[in-house]
Amino acid sequence: MEKTYAASGKPVAIRMQGVSKSFGEVVANKDVNLTVYEGEILSLLGENGSGKTTLMNMLSGIYFPDEGEIFVKGKPVVIRSPRDAYHNRIGMVHQHFKLVDLFTGIDNIILGEEMPKFSVRDNARAMKEEAHAARYVVDSDDSSAPVKTVRDDETAKGKAKLAAKIAALPLVKFFKRCKFNWLPRSRGGRVRAVAEKYGFDINLNQKVYDMSVSEKQTVEIIKVLYRGADILILDEPTAVLTPQETEKLFDVLRAMREDGKSIIIITHKLNEVMEISDRVAVLRKGEHIATVNTADATIPMLTELMVGHKTELNIERDAPEGVEDRLVVEGLSFTDREGVKKMDGVSFTARSGEILGIAGIAGSGQRELLETIAGLIRPESGAITYLPPEGGKPENLVRKSPEQIRELGVRLSFVPEDRLGMGLVGNMDIIDNMMLRSYRRGNFIFLDRKNPKHLAEDIIRDLEVVTPSSHTPVRRLSGGNVQKVLVGREIAAAPTVLMAAYPVRGLDINSSYTIYRLLNEQKKRGVAVIYVGEDLDVLVELCDRIMVICAGQVTGIVDGKTATKEEIGLLMTLISDEHKHDADGKHTAKEEDKDEA
Amino acid sequence: MKLNAKSGREPLFHITKRTDVPKWLAWTIRVGAVVVALLIGAIVTGGLTGGSGFGLFFKDLFLGVFGTPRRILNFFQNTAMMLIIALALAPAFKMKFWNIGAEGQVLMGGLGCVVCIQYLGGKIPEGALIFIMFLVSMAFGVGWTVIPAIFKAQWNTNETLFTLMMNYIAMQLVAVCIYIWVPSGSAVLGVLPYGHFPQIGGYNYILNIILVTVIMAVLFVYFRFSKHGYELTVVGESVNTAKYVGINVKRVIIRTMILSGVLCGFAGLLLVAGTNYTLATDSVQGRGFTAILVAWLGKFNPFLMGGTSLLYVFIDQGSTQTATDLGLGGYYADIITGIFFFLVIACEFFINYKIKFRSFRKKQGDVLPETPVENTEKSAEEVTA
Numbered sequence: 001m002e003k004t005y006a007a008s009g010k011p012v013a014i015r016m017q018g019v020s021k022s023f024g025e026v027v028a029n030k031d032v033n034l035t036v037y038e039g040e041i042l043s044l045l046g047e048n049g050s051g052k053t054t055l056m057n058m059l060s061g062i063y064f065p066d067e068g069e070i071f072v073k074g075k076p077v078v079i080r081s082p083r084d085a086y087h088n089r090i091g092m093v094h095q096h097f098k099l100v101d102l103f104t105g106i107d108n109i110i111l112g113e114e115m116p117k118f119s120v121r122d123n124a125r126a127m128k129e130e131a132h133a134a135r136y137v138v139d140s141d142d143s144s145a146p147v148k149t150v151r152d153d154e155t156a157k158g159k160a161k162l163a164a165k166i167a168a169l170p171l172v173k174f175f176k177r178c179k180f181n182w183l184p185r186s187r188g189g190r191v192r193a194v195a196e197k198y199g200f201d202i203n204l205n206q207k208v209y210d211m212s213v214s215e216k217q218t219v220e221i222i223k224v225l226y227r228g229a230d231i232l233i234l235d236e237p238t239a240v241l242t243p244q245e246t247e248k249l250f251d252v253l254r255a256m257r258e259d260g261k262s263i264i265i266i267t268h269k270l271n272e273v274m275e276i277s278d279r280v281a282v283l284r285k286g287e288h289i290a291t292v293n294t295a296d297a298t299i300p301m302l303t304e305l306m307v308g309h310k311t312e313l314n315i316e317r318d319a320p321e322g323v324e325d326r327l328v329v330e331g332l333s334f335t336d337r338e339g340v341k342k343m344d345g346v347s348f349t350a351r352s353g354e355i356l357g358i359a360g361i362a363g364s365g366q367r368e369l370l371e372t373i374a375g376l377i378r379p380e381s382g383a384i385t386y387l388p389p390e391g392g393k394p395e396n397l398v399r400k401s402p403e404q405i406r407e408l409g410v411r412l413s414f415v416p417e418d419r420l421g422m423g424l425v426g427n428m429d430i431i432d433n434m435m436l437r438s439y440r441r442g443n444f445i446f447l448d449r450k451n452p453k454h455l456a457e458d459i460i461r462d463l464e465v466v467t468p469s470s471h472t473p474v475r476r477l478s479g480g481n482v483q484k485v486l487v488g489r490e491i492a493a494a495p496t497v498l499m500a501a502y503p504v505r506g507l508d509i510n511s512s513y514t515i516y517r518l519l520n521e522q523k524k525r526g527v528a529v530i531y532v533g534e535d536l537d538v539l540v541e542l543c544d545r546i547m548v549i550c551a552g553q554v555t556g557i558v559d560g561k562t563a564t565k566e567e568i569g570l571l572m573t574l575i576s577d578e579h580k581h582d583a584d585g586k587h588t589a590k591e592e593d594k595d596e597a
Numbered sequence: 598m599k600l601n602a603k604s605g606r607e608p609l610f611h612i613t614k615r616t617d618v619p620k621w622l623a624w625t626i627r628v629g630a631v632v633v634a635l636l637i638g639a640i641v642t643g644g645l646t647g648g649s650g651f652g653l654f655f656k657d658l659f660l661g662v663f664g665t666p667r668r669i670l671n672f673f674q675n676t677a678m679m680l681i682i683a684l685a686l687a688p689a690f691k692m693k694f695w696n697i698g699a700e701g702q703v704l705m706g707g708l709g710c711v712v713c714i715q716y717l718g719g720k721i722p723e724g725a726l727i728f729i730m731f732l733v734s735m736a737f738g739v740g741w742t743v744i745p746a747i748f749k750a751q752w753n754t755n756e757t758l759f760t761l762m763m764n765y766i767a768m769q770l771v772a773v774c775i776y777i778w779v780p781s782g783s784a785v786l787g788v789l790p791y792g793h794f795p796q797i798g799g800y801n802y803i804l805n806i807i808l809v810t811v812i813m814a815v816l817f818v819y820f821r822f823s824k825h826g827y828e829l830t831v832v833g834e835s836v837n838t839a840k841y842v843g844i845n846v847k848r849v850i851i852r853t854m855i856l857s858g859v860l861c862g863f864a865g866l867l868l869v870a871g872t873n874y875t876l877a878t879d880s881v882q883g884r885g886f887t888a889i890l891v892a893w894l895g896k897f898n899p900f901l902m903g904g905t906s907l908l909y910v911f912i913d914q915g916s917t918q919t920a921t922d923l924g925l926g927g928y929y930a931d932i933i934t935g936i937f938f939f940l941v942i943a944c945e946f947f948i949n950y951k952i953k954f955r956s957f958r959k960k961q962g963d964v965l966p967e968t969p970v971e972n973t974e975k976s977a978e979e980v981t982a
Contacts, residue, residue: 023613023614025617064611066953374841375843376840376841401843401845402840402842402843403843403845406843414841416841418837421835421837421838422835422837422838422841423841424838425830425831425834425835425838426834426835427834428830428831428834436831436838436842437842439824439827440824444824445823445824445825446822446823446824447822447823447824447827
């Protein structure tokens with residue numbers, strides 16, 4: 001199965017041979033062989049959970065391989081810590097940035113840098129040798145006079161000078177250390193030189209908390225380059241970027257390639273693989289399946305390698321039927337505790353039998369919008385009017401708790417972004433999680449576990465949830481199965497409005513398509529579906545209308561059938577820069593923290 | 598790996614998380630920890646007594662608990678006392694409300710009893726007095742838990758510091774009351790003549806033990822099968838989830854802490870009316886803190902907590918007896934219980950993680966690169982074996 005096409009005789013930067021790593025019983029990587037050449041961009045392609053990040057973490061010193069060898073530039077190396085990785089000139093930019101928010105970009109870059117070695121003894125020896133070295137002096141005009149040999153340490157003056165110099169060495173070391181430790185900003189120039197060399201466009205004197213996501217990523221990349229890395233590993237670098245920012249990043253990566261650096265990009269976006277990389281290595285279930293030259297590859301072929309069988313990658317989109325207004329949102333505004341305006345006069349209408357997509361940079365107010373509709377956030381102003389099917393009495397949902405909304409008979413389902421932190425309870429089993437929505441029914445004191453058990457079994461069967469039993473705690477399930485449980489429960493409530501925030505984040509291709517299918521089924525049933533997504537390709541294919549928000553403002557609502565990615569990308573960054581920093585700079589950082597937790 | 602092992606730079610061991618430990622293995626490790634704790638205890642005793650104590654330790658430990666009928670009764674009484682405080686803490690801890698103020702809460706329950714005895718004792722029938730004591734002690738206990746609960750629910754204050762400080766207020770309150778009630782200034786409240794629990798079958802503590810057993814079962818049902826129990830678990834696991842499904846988090850926090858306070862007050866009642874018949878500032882004897890460990894080791898499952906209480910009291914009472922028999926002084930029992938807790942808590946590490954040592958076997962042959970799969974399987978077997 002394994003095929004490796006050698007690239008045009010370039011020197012090898014990294015060779016991983018027979019590398020395996022397992023966590024408990026989970027085998028993350030099994031006998032992986034991977035070669036990276038100098039001056040190339042290699043894409044590491046694979047579904048979530050296929051072991052891409054684990055493999056790269058072994059190169060960057062986060063994990064230590066159970067088996068296998070790693071060669072850097074032909075020499076076998078042992079990488080036990082990120083520091084070892086730096087010494088081998090390997091640097092990794094992680095998916096979740098590891099920056100100190102309160103520091104400036106430069107401070108973050110020089111943080112933890114080691115002082116160059118300065119040994120008093122070695123310097124003293126070098127000085128002595130230099131002084132002892134014979135100098136030949138010709139001090140006579142007479143060409144026949146012998147050439148005199150002079151040694152500095154033979155004269156009294158020279159001896160005194162040498163002794164003084166050697167005595168001063170500890171002091172010199174002390175001053176160097178002072179300069180290194182107390183005047184670190186003196187190295188700012190060198191950092192900026194690195195930034196300029198590769199054409200990064202960034203103000204490094206800004207504090208990190210004032211930076212947008214793409215700027216933070218830039219800081220991470222400069223940090224790695226400044227430390228002298230020749231081999232860069234980028235973990236899902238484009239996941240948080242707009243199409244325009246992605247383009248910029250790719251330009252920089254190409255410049256680095258020209259400079260002879262090796263770049264490994266971890267990704268699962270096929271079109272980006274085709275655009276940027278020279279070769280693609282595909283992992284599936286922890287195993288290296290193949291490495292192919294990008295020029296020889298096609299998207300269907302890569303998908304097949306990645307998933308293991310042929311997959312239909314088309315999302316159906318039927319024309320909406322029985323469209324009527326279901327949820328009318330008018331002028332919602334909300335400022336969070338830190339005084340950041342997360343929603344600024346948001347107005348839109350969600351219609352039954354149609355999927356409304358919401359696009360925007362992460363943290364532009366999508367979460368707050370959905371949570372406000374669900375009754376978790378009380379907005380400062382605005383109205384949310386629910387128009388029941390078959391012309392019932394309109395209800396205002398603003399400032400009502402989730403309990404009150406349910407009591408009004410509004411069947412609102414919500415698949416939140418944070419699945420295990422909000423939608424489900426990780427330590428409870430599937431049955432108890434089914435009960436979250438329905439446990440209040442029936443008997444006043446005691447719980448009814450019978451109906452939730454049936455529901456759990458139905459969902460496990462219908463959505464093909466892979467689980468040992470319905471008594472398994474949901475945190476033990478894989479991401480895709482967790483999401484099926486959550487979506488299954490929300491759909492089982494027979495909603496009239498279904499909101500889903502990033503429902504396919506972190507899911508493999510098959511699970512993602514199951515979720516799209518479920519959303520489409522709900523649409524056919526006349527549910528008003530609101531879908532917050534990040535993959536613009538999917539939004540354009542799936543949604544009937546797409547609302548774009550930026551820094552809490554609606555910058556446009558476009559028709560899904562005619563919209564292009566570029567058009568949406570532009571709308572995503574329409575608000576002035578100053579505004580943008582407020583919204584996505586601080587708050588994506590916070591959200592990333594939550595995601596990690 | 599071959600090269601790495603040769604260069605000697607592969608770490609000596611690394612720690613990996615275990616996902617699914619079979620139940621029997623987990624329990625073997627736990628029982629093993631208790632056995633090792635006893636062995637270390639015996640070695641320490643042997644060291645302190647010049648060797649002779651090693652065997653005596655086991656004998657005295659056992660006889661200290663089961664030596665006489667009186668000791669057996671004491672053993673169960675002490676277990677009941679420890680268990681009721683642990684049960685009182687369990688709802689709070691299950692909700693991740695870190696209440697470390699059980700010491701004060703129980704003491705307040707006891708104070709409630711003594712107040713009733715002081716002012717009503719002898720004036721009304723004994724049965725009515727006990728009933729009033731029952732209500733008042735619970736009210737006092739609830740008072741001491743609900744105050745931090747309200748602050749936590751309304752203003753999200755830190756409950757740990759709050760409940761800790763409330764302990765000292767409770768102790769000083771008891772000191773002041775005793776000062777008022779004991780005119781002689783000796784600051785010792787003698788045995789109170791009224792408000793004693795009835796004896797069953799001629800023994801004092803039987804009623805305590807029965808009541809605590811019943812509460813243990815009731816609390817188990819409450820946690821496992823009631824809606825309240827479900828809600829408090831959801832709040833404990835994730836406040837966000839609770840809000841998302843429309844649980845009123847503030848109400849659940851306050852309601853659960855009222856339950857916790859009722860049980861603390863009840864523990865105070867058992868202490869005064871069922872055990873000591875008096876009250877002092879140190880009546881609870883630190884059990885308010887020890888109960889946290891007991892509850893935690895029992896994973897907040899009431900029946901398991903019953904088991905951990907038995908085990909703890911066995912070690913504590915047995916080692917106290919050993920100290921007396923061997924003339925080892927007052928702190929000896931603390932050393933032994935300390936060793937016991939240390940090992941029992943530390944063993945959870947070995948249940949959750951496994952330590953993989955650098956493999957030396959691999960130096961034997963050069964076949965490695967071709968057969969890495971076999972090797973992983975082997976090492977996996979080794980660990981489970």
